[in-house]
Amino acid sequence: MGAWIIVIAKRPVKQLIALSFLFLFSFATAQAQERYVTDSFEITLRTGMGTKHKILKTLRSGTRLKVLEVNKEEGYSRVVTPDGVEGWVITRYLMDQPAARSQLAGLRKQLEKAREKTTQLGKQLEQLRQENAQLQRQNQRLSEEKSKIGKELEHIKRISAEGIALHEENQKLNTQVHTLQRTIQSLEQENLSLKDRSARDWFLVGAAVSVFGVFLGLFLPNLRLRRRQSWSSL
Numbered sequence: 164m165g166a167w168i169i170v171i172a173k174r175p176v177k178q179l180i181a182l183s184f185l186f187l188f189s190f191a192t193a194q195a196q197e198r199y200v201t202d203s204f205e206i207t208l209r210t211g212m213g214t215k216h217k218i219l220k221t222l223r224s225g226t227r228l229k230v231l232e233v234n235k236e237e238g239y240s241r242v243v244t245p246d247g248v249e250g251w252v253i254t255r256y257l258m259d260q261p262a263a264r265s266q267l268a269g270l271r272k273q274l275e276k277a278r279e280k281t282t283q284l285g286k287q288l289e290q291l292r293q294e295n296a297q298l299q300r301q302n303q304r305l306s307e308e309k310s311k312i313g314k315e316l317e318h319i320k321r322i323s324a325e326g327i328a329l330h331e332e333n334q335k336l337n338t339q340v341h342t343l344q345r346t347i348q349s350l351e352q353e354n355l356s357l358k359d360r361s362a363r364d365w366f367l368v369g370a371a372v373s374v375f376g377v378f379l380g381l382f383l384p385n386l387r388l389r390r391r392q393s394w395s396s397l
Contacts, residue, residue: 208250212239219250228257 205223209216212234222228222244232241233254240254 206252206256208242208244208248208252210250212237212251216251219248220244222252228252230257 205221208219208222210219227245228242229244230240230242231249234240235254238254239251240257241249241251243249
């Protein structure tokens with residue numbers, strides 16, 4: 164497997180020489196590494212090592228390359244572009260990390276995504292706040308309804324207790340009424356008995372008076388006659 168590398172920018176000659184030694188030292192084991200084109204300028208991808216070879220394409224700053232081979236003596240590296248084009252580039256124009264411009268663009272994209280995510284989260288938070296407020300209002304209404312139902316239930320219990328008491332009192336009154344009815348029936352029967360007895364008594368009295376009257380009617384004339392006879396004998 165090769166490595167991806169990046170082309171580095173043009174530097175002052177002294178710096179480029181120093182960087183070349185550093186790169187030559189570090190590229191001794193540069194197989195299967197990633198490199199990026201430096202963010203200072205564009206470099207050429209050629210068919211061979213040197214400017215005499217044909218330019219295959221121009222590589223822009225930040226282009227990721229896969230390193231296949233490093234020639235430290237010539238200062239060139241054989242690389243493959245992301246679209247599969249293979250060629251040679253100057254080794255000192257490569258660096259290990261992505262170009263600052265590319266990194267900045269990536270960071271900007273990440274920042275934009277973060278902002279969009281923040282905006283989205285803000286909308287979700289606002290929606291959750293509204294839902295929470297709605298739930299609180301519903302909870303308040305439910306609490307009021309619960310309190311109202313509790314009062315109604317208490318009222319029903321009180322009415323039920325009063326109804327039970329009234330039912331018991333009604334049963335007592337019904338029992339008393341039945342008792343009074345039986346007492347009245349008994350008194351009526353006794354009254355009828357008394358009426359019958361009184362009638363019999365009056366009948367007997369009348370009969371006795373009649374008999375006594377007959378007796379007086381029969382006895383008094385005889386008594387007067389005897390008195391007259393006794394008076395006449397004197």
